[in-house]
Amino acid sequence: MKLKHILPILFISLIATGCSTDDNDIPTLNEVEGLLKIQEIVNNNHTIELYSKTGEFSTGYNNVTIRIKDNENNSYFENATISWVPVMQMPTMQHSCPKTAITKVSGKKTMFNGSLIYQMTNTDGSGWSLTFNYTINNVDYSVTDTISVYQAEKQNVTTIMGADDTRYILALIEPNDPIIGINDLMIGLYKMENMMSFPVVKDYTIMLDPRMPGMGNHSSPNNTDLSFKNTDSMYHGNLSLTMTGYWVLNLKLVDDNNTLLKGEDVTEQNEKSSLYLEIEF
Template sequence: MKKMLYLLMMSIGMLFMGSCQKDEVLDLPMDGKIKLAETSLPTGEQLSVFADKALQVGYQNLYFQVKKNGLAVKDQPLTFAPIMDMGSMAHGAPSGNLTYQSNLEAYQGFVVFTMPSGESGTWSLKVTYQGKEVEIPVDVTAAATGNTPVKTISGNDGKKYVLALVEPSKPKMGMNDLVLMVFLRENMFSFSPVEGLALGFHPEMTSMNHGSPNNVVPVSIGKGQYQGKVNFTMTGDWRLFFDLKLGENEIAKDIYLDLLF
């Protein structure tokens, strides 16, 4: 009888431990993301910066986690700005305001890196928290060979624009979501989303000299984002052509971004 009771207690204990271990695995809001940096803020809190993947030229989601005494901090003023230091000059890049995501216990935003780190210069993220600043160096590599996910152009109106491909981030054969972001470069550090554009769009497989059917021209969904569909009939090198019009004014024609998969 005592042996049976002992075995029963052991079984319950093991079930309890297994349950705790499962809970610990589930309680990892940033699990699967890459930690880019960790530093102490001037106010004493701990700041960790995460991304979905190693940073490359193009559109990237970023996550800023602030903790005090091991607990996540929210509802505090937190901003960031990407800075490229080129020695004799510096410039920024398009980025999005941070919003707190309770399921991640972190502030989420985005950045569009327009060039890689290297001999030309280095990237850092200037983070401002409760009025105090800290700069976090980050390394940005070039986009994979055959891919051009971002481009800066001069429009027919004499203004500078930045086009960035958001989706497809993992292109596949067949129909894919297509999301493009367009920014106006107001100065070297200010990039505003462009609303109200009418886009033209068609994809071409340049090496095979053909396009694809059933594509959906992207339309505005707000905040400088334009959503449509692109149909890749086979894997390989694809060039996405865009025309940009604002009212009756043609800003640019046949501007392209490249995908190779």
Template sequence: MKTIKILFTALILSMTLFSCSDNDNDDPIPISENPLEDYNMLTSFKANNHSVEIYSEQQQFSVGYNELFFRIKDKVSDSYISNADVSWMPMMHMTEMTHSCPKSSVSTIEDKSVYTGYVVFQMAGNANEYWELTLEYTVEGQTYNATERIEVNAPTDGKKTVNVFMGSDDTRYVLAMMPIIPEVAVNDFSAQLFKMENMMSFPVVKNYKVHIDPRMPGMGNHSSPNNENLIFDTSSDTYMGKLSLTMTGYWKINLKLENEVGEVLKGEDITEENESSSLFFELEF
């Protein structure tokens, strides 16, 4: 009798464990955390039975360099689309013309449902002139297009971070400052340079040089030591150097652009007679 009770107990325990195992398999798979939860959602819109969510570290689409992240959600399966083939085209609709702006290709981060790239907006929108962003993406052989109007604003601090100008070689350039968190120190400093081939194409310009001369106009226009001019870095397609800031306050970073043979295309030296260059960035901290 004792043996029968032991066998019966073992049978009940086995059935219980099997039942628990079945219940575990039926549980829904936990939804992963949003990999962009620490970013700001700038906009979201619906198209093609999908929802597109665009994020940034910034609070808004802004004139200058914008690093953007986005996800595409399938509303039927309630899941995010991974590894899609994605391209994009920002377009400025002006009263008499349309044009695009410098932009990168689109890639994914470690989470393959997150797509990223940068856009350099040259100008802000207004009531009559506005930017649209078009995404083209291919999922399982099916290509979709989604277009949304976006609000591009001037930088909240009013400082100049992008220059659009005609060089002495009759080429129109876009020179954009990369984001920086300035400190009283010698800071890593970088910028990106593009030329306008036409209204839709803005390729990266390589192997030029950007001279920098930071000054404090409110403090006798003094400069700072240990600055390094910006040299082209082939691994990032970015011009990189060092910016020395010796105190907090408003700085004008005077610039001078040289081509690969040393010809000055834009910008002037700072002298007692000439206190600023026609080409410059601004920052204040």
């Protein structure tokens, strides 16, 4: 083949190769990588996508990532104001649960984040609904759908009546992946103001005594009681786990006047406090 025929072919090949490379090199934004979709809640305008690390709602603490998709062009909104209302329908009444505000995730274009603490559920996961009220470009929208909330294997949340006749909810937040050694223990504490309002309780003390019922109910060294931190509105302490297995986190709740509201010391006669959470690893 003569050179005058070869040059046009090479030129066309270079153009085709260049175009193909440019297309393949366009980065694909996947802001929910590493998360699993829980479900979608849809109205005529938008789809609310809900994600978490587990891909489901369960009793206890749920950290939820949220995106809003435009149903017309499948694009995701970068700016919105969002609030939510979880509701459980009981046979004769309905109630909500503790929750945080929904905020934009720092450094992410389309992701919003909040947490819900479901204190109970039905055996089949039914009973709960979730409403989103949100504003985009100064227009208000709302959407509601039923959700499934499954019972956690261990008691990671508990509801108690305190000596002050106030109903409290305590939820285990951390550790997610316990280790042998000192763990950062984080617990959320809330009170039931009414059936729909569960504000954070500040400046109490949660006293800690972890025990292994299957190993003579022994405890562990270097634990510390939990105190409130304003930075995240949670209670923090040190949890010492000396071996793998099933642990009961025996707790006592003390108010800001040093009054014991719930819980007892663990003794030979009393193997477990009436206020406790569970961990197994």
